[in-house]
Amino acid sequence: MKVKALNGFKDILPDDVLIWxxxxxxxxxxxxxxxxxxxxxxxxxxxxxxxRSIGSDTDIVEKExxxxxxxxxxxxxxxxxxxxxxxxxxxxHGLRPVQRLFTIGPMFRHERPQKGRLRQFHQLDVEVLGxxxxxxxxxxxxxxxxxxxxxxxxxxLEINSLGCPDCRPGYRQxxxxxxxxxxxxxCEDCRRRSVNNPLRVLDCKKPGCRKxxxxxxxVIEHLCENCSTHFTEVRKNLDLLGVEYLVNKFMVRxxxxxxxxxxxxxxxxxxxxxxxxxxxxxxxxxxxxxxxKVPGIGFAMGxxxxxxxxxxxDGLEEKMEELDLFIAGLGDEASDFSFKxxxxxxxxxxxxxxxxxxxxxKSQMKQADKAGARFVVIIGSQELENKQAPLxxxxxxxxxxxxxxxxxxxxxxxxx
RNA sequence: GUGGGUGUAGCUCAGGUGGUAGAGCCCCAGGUUGUGGCCCUGGUUGUCGUGGGUUCAAGUCCCAUCACUCACCCCA
Numbered sequence: 001m002k003v004k005a006l007n008g009f010k011d012i013l014p015d016d017v018l019i020w021x022x023x024x025x026x027x028x029x030x031x032x033x034x035x036x037x038x039x040x041x042x043x044x045x046x047x048x049x050x051x052r053s054i055g056s057d058t059d060i061v062e063k064e065x066x067x068x069x070x071x072x073x074x075x076x077x078x079x080x081x082x083x084x085x086x087x088x089x090x091x092x093h094g095l096r097p098v099q100r101l102f103t104i105g106p107m108f109r110h111e112r113p114q115k116g117r118l119r120q121f122h123q124l125d126v127e128v129l130g131x132x133x134x135x136x137x138x139x140x141x142x143x144x145x146x147x148x149x150x151x152x153x154x155x156x157l158e159i160n161s162l163g164c165p166d167c168r169p170g171y172r173q174x175x176x177x178x179x180x181x182x183x184x185x186x187c188e189d190c191r192r193r194s195v196n197n198p199l200r201v202l203d204c205k206k207p208g209c210r211k212x213x214x215x216x217x218x219v220i221e222h223l224c225e226n227c228s229t230h231f232t233e234v235r236k237n238l239d240l241l242g243v244e245y246l247v248n249k250f251m252v253r254x255x256x257x258x259x260x261x262x263x264x265x266x267x268x269x270x271x272x273x274x275x276x277x278x279x280x281x282x283x284x285x286x287x288x289x290x291x292x293k294v295p296g297i298g299f300a301m302g303x304x305x306x307x308x309x310x311x312x313x314d315g316l317e318e319k320m321e322e323l324d325l326f327i328a329g330l331g332d333e334a335s336d337f338s339f340k341x342x343x344x345x346x347x348x349x350x351x352x353x354x355x356x357x358x359x360x361x362k363s364q365m366k367q368a369d370k371a372g373a374r375f376v377v378i379i380g381s382q383e384l385e386n387k388q389a390p391l392x393x394x395x396x397x398x399x400x401x402x403x404x405x406x407x408x409x410x411x412x413x414x415x416x
Numbered sequence: 417g418u419g420g421g422u423g424u425a426g427c428u429c430a431g432g433u434g435g436u437a438g439a440g441c442c443c444c445a446g447g448u449u450g451u452g453g454c455c456c457u458g459g460u461u462g463u464c465g466u467g468g469g470u471u472c473a474a475g476u477c478c479c480a481u482c483a484c485u486c487a488c489c490c491c492a
Contacts, residue, residue: 004483059490107492109490109491112487114486114487115485115486115487117492123492275492278492305492360450365452366452368452369452370452376451382450390451
């Protein structure tokens with residue numbers, strides 16, 4: 001019986017790694033422009049950290065975490081909590097008034113896998129601590145927009161406000177009585193939700209429920225004055241930056257710590273997993289975790305989902321050039337020489353390879369072609385004797401004789 | 417946790433009503449005694465997911481089981 005990877009855990013093979021690297025490199029480049037610094041965090045944390053931040057009543061904490069029950073530690077299901085922990089632990093609020101941080105890495109949730117959803121998945125997590133300004137909310141969304149446009153992926157932005165501890169309880173009551181008036185018309189799930197988390201009823205996907213809540217009271221209409229002003233300012237700043245968005249009054253977040261602004265970048269090309277990037281404001285979270293009273297906002301981008309989008313976009317990827325030079329050696333003596341030459345060229349910084357198994361020249365040329373080698377040099381006993389060998393440009397087919405000793409210098413000229 | 421779909425070569429997939437396994441791609445060799453891509457010729461690779469049942473005979477029918485996958489739930 002072959003040993004296979006766990007369900008929901010995937011190998012990322014070399015061809016895909018090229019796409020992953022493009023995503024990561026683009027992200028780092030764009031984030032640098034927005035003055036973000038990278039932070040690297042551990043994958044294991046105390047279970048308590050997640051229970052306190054994400055909320056012990058959420059599905060994530062209740063049934064999706066990989067927890068070592070005997071040790072009270074958990075593989076992180078998301079990055080925000082860890083990042084807050086690090087921020088507090090290292091007193092980062094004292095280093096500068098506003099911290100702009102991001103991190104990229106694997107997260108773990110024991111969910112049933114499906115398209116765009118794995119048990120080990122990867123996120124780009126972006127957080128800004130230390131400012132409550134609505135400008136920041138808009139700035140983060142424009143950052144998301146820049147990331148997508150830089151990668152050539154089209155998404156649409158939806159925003160909402162969830163209010164704050166001052167105004168949400170009141171709204172919750174209003175919504176609850178609205179729901180209770182038509183509780184018989186709602187699906188089983190929604191009836192259950194109406195007790196645990198009435199806001200969730202708003203984003204039920206069943207057409208029947210949708211119709212019922214069509215004109216439900218929205219959070220936005222019941223925001224307190226501060227939250228309302230904040231939301232207006234966020235929208236004003238989005239307009240100022242020319243960021244297009246849609247207000248989705250039914251958008252709800254699954255994590256307890258969100259307040260005020262929430263947003264999602266969505267796509268219609270990933271089946272049921274439409275959100276590629278989602279986030280929101282979480283003023284109060286740091287304090288709740290024992291830190292200073294510092295506001296924060298952030299988002300997470302699902303890298304697998306992003307990679308899927310990039311892959312299903314018309315794939316016109318060029319053949320990758322993996323090598324500067326492939327050395328085709330013919331015969332033992334020439335192969336010894338080639339082996340040493342290859343080593344010297346690598347020491348000088350060139351990408352070189354050769355065939356170690358004394359295959360036919362035809363086969364070696366094929367290998368060179370497969371690898372996308374820029375040049376091939378062919379070395380046999382005749383070439384050793386004359387100290388010069390034919391060097392072939394694989395793109396043009398041109399072939400010229402070159403002194404063996406001059407190959408390195410030739411590459412220095414030919415390769416940027 | 418719940419429901420649907422699919423399991424045949426390394427990959428993508430054919431195999432009406434049961435008769436001891438196929439194509440394309442990939443890979444390898446040759447055509448071209450030392451030259452890649454295109455072309456031609458030939459070749460390698462299978463416990464037909466697994467276990468049981470019906471039958472003279474099962475990839476094909478029945479049952480069970482596992483894996484993968486999509487969707488619900490939830491979420492990035």
